[in-house]
Amino acid sequence: MYDLEDAITSRRSSRLFLRDKPVPQELIDEALELAVRAPSNSNIQPWQVVFASGSARDRLVEALLDEAESSAPKVPKLPEQFDHYRRDTGALVYGAMGIARHDTEGRRIAVLRNWEFFRAPLAGIVCMHRDLDFVDSLGVGMFLQTFLLALTARGLGSCVQVSIAGYPETVRAQLGIPEEMRVLCGLAIGYPDPDFPANGLHIPRNPLAENIRFVQD
Numbered sequence: 001m002y003d004l005e006d007a008i009t010s011r012r013s014s015r016l017f018l019r020d021k022p023v024p025q026e027l028i029d030e031a032l033e034l035a036v037r038a039p040s041n042s043n044i045q046p047w048q049v050v051f052a053s054g055s056a057r058d059r060l061v062e063a064l065l066d067e068a069e070s071s072a073p074k075v076p077k078l079p080e081q082f083d084h085y086r087r088d089t090g091a092l093v094y095g096a097m098g099i100a101r102h103d104t105e106g107r108r109i110a111v112l113r114n115w116e117f118f119r120a121p122l123a124g125i126v127c128m129h130r131d132l133d134f135v136d137s138l139g140v141g142m143f144l145q146t147f148l149l150a151l152t153a154r155g156l157g158s159c160v161q162v163s164i165a166g167y168p169e170t171v172r173a174q175l176g177i178p179e180e181m182r183v184l185c186g187l188a189i190g191y192p193d194p195d196f197p198a199n200g201l202h203i204p205r206n207p208l209a210e211n212i213r214f215v216q217d
């Protein structure tokens with residue numbers, strides 16, 4: 001049995017996968033059985049996930065790359081006061097890929113890999129019914145983190161991707177996802193490429209006191 005703390009501390013976002021090393025279905029099934037133990041409001045279990053592999057995944061990637069070459073993704077812009085997180089994380093991630101800050105073309109190519117699911121053989125699309133509210137996306141988040149930890153414990157890498165939700169109509173059309181399902185994010189799953197330096201990156205966190213407060217008396 002994999003230790004929970006090991007799974008939590010060794011999970012990280014992988015951004016290049018071994019394209020030709022398939023993901024065993026039994027590992028995904030085991031991880032999903034654990035993930036659905038996540039709590040949710042009124043036990044709605046609001047997560048809906050569509051997985052694409054093989055030629056379905058390749059067609060999806062082709063359509064997404066086509067679109068990404070010609071139009072910007074509809075990803076919500078971060079409010080000004082949070083934007084430094086995006087810049088700092090970008091500097092770390094692209095720096096670890098050996099891409100200099102002002103290398104616009106290098107960044108563009110690296111960013112495009114998002115819509116290739118970073119070459120992962122298994123592509124997930126995480127959805128939630130559009131009539132559900134913010135509180136229910138908490139349930140989806142709890143499911144997702146449990147799923148990621150269970151994948152980590154099985155030696156699999158992953159990356160949650162809002163970038164995929166930037167082209168919801170393409171995703172819908174390719175995978176037959178109905179209108180009433182909101183596309184929340186993508187999920188790349190596979191075996192991380194051990195030779196890709198950015199896969200070893202440990203992104204730092206705020207000191208606890210910046211986000212958490214204890215009030216007594």
Ligand SMILES: Cc1cc2nc3c(=O)[nH]c(=O)nc-3n(C[C@H](O)[C@H](O)[C@H](O)COP(=O)(O)O)c2cc1C
Binds near residue numbers: 159160185
């Ligand atoms: C909701 C969500 C959306 C994300 N979207 C992207 C994305 O589109 N592209 C990407 O490279 N990483 C994406 N990430 C990964 C984050 O950048 C990453 O989780 C964060 O920097 C912390 O790093 P770690 O996961 O390695 O601990 C996303 C993560 C979450 C939870």
